[in-house]
């Protein structure tokens with residue numbers, strides 16, 4: 001498959017879907033300070049040859065303009081005539097697509113994913129258990145524990161991208177960059193959005209749960225605080 005062999009209609013459909021997702025995340029204030037990048041794959045998946053649309057680098061993603069996205073190949077090289085530059089973190093998207101064959105990868109910076117990834121940064125993973133939203137990852141065992149990988153936030157993006165294969169867990173559709181943000185993915189935009197929202201819920205839950213544990217003693221069976 002070549003990029004030119006992918007129908008214009010399909011490419012336009014992907015861009016239209018990305019625009020809607022981007023507006024929905026902007027409404028959540030998930031793009032502070034031009035942070036965040038979104039991508040969706042186009043055409044069939046071949047680990048040696050795939051293409052995706054990704055947000056242009058450095059733009060205010062809370063705004064919608066005619067120049068918000070561009071197409072790149074499996075190496076992150078631009079495959080169309082444009083003055084836009086692909087996201088500075090395109091290689092991380094490339095690696096996630098290559099390793100998972102997913103259809104969409106969404107990256108956002110939030111206070112909760114930054115605080116939680118820093119808190120558990122030395123451990124290299126965020127542990128979570130007994131939170132109903134874990135079922136959003138299609139993990140249905142009762143009280144199932146999950147471990148969300150945390151990678152170091154190197155300034156050199158290729159050094160982060162090369163670590164992705166070693167930490168990927170096929171059950172956990174996301175990775176954190178310490179003090180930076182999360183990448184969540186899925187077979188399509190709907191699933192990637194579901195996973196991202198579940199991760200952000202889990203991080204907010206963990207943040208408040210840890211604060212409660214450290215500030216208010218638990219209530220005993222007879223209703224008294226120890």
Ligand SMILES: CSC[C@@H](O)[C@@H](O)C(=O)COP(=O)(O)O
Pocket residue numbers: 033034035036037055056057058059086087088089107
């Ligand atoms: C300006 S802070 C955010 C960036 O450094 C980066 O982490 C990010 O998420 C957005 O980069 P971009 O190149 O616009 O896709």
Ligand SMILES: [Zn+2]
Pocket residue numbers: 035036037089107109180181
């Ligand atoms: Zn980022």
